Amino acid sequence: MNSRRAIAALYAVLLGLFGLGGGMLFLEARAEQAALRGRQARLERELAAAKARLAEQEQFLSRLRTDPVLAEKVIRQRLGYGRPGEVVFRFDNGP
Numbered sequence: 001m002n003s004r005r006a007i008a009a010l011y012a013v014l015l016g017l018f019g020l021g022g023g024m025l026f027l028e029a030r031a032e033q034a035a036l037r038g039r040q041a042r043l044e045r046e047l048a049a050a051k052a053r054l055a056e057q058e059q060f061l062s063r064l065r066t067d068p069v070l071a072e073k074v075i076r077q078r079l080g081y082g083r084p085g086e087v088v089f090r091f092d093n094g095p
Helices: 002-066 068-079
Strands: none
Touching: 002 068
C-alpha cells in the first residue's frame, strides 16, 4: 500500500507540474495575443491615415490636371518658373 500511495503522490505532483506549465504557457499566449492586438490596432490606424493622405493626394492630382490656374501656381511656387518677360528673383534662405 505504501508504494501505491507513493505512485499516486508522484502522479499528483506530475499532474500539478503539467497543470502549472500549461497555465504558464496559457498566460504567455494571452500576453502575446494582447500585444498583437495592440500592434494590429496601431497598424490599422496608420493604414487609415495613409488612405486619407492618398485620397487627399489623388484629389490634388485631379485638380492639378484639370485646373490650369492651380497648375500655374504650383509650377511657379515649386519650380520657380515665370512667364515670358518676367524676372524671377530667387533668394537663399540661409544656413
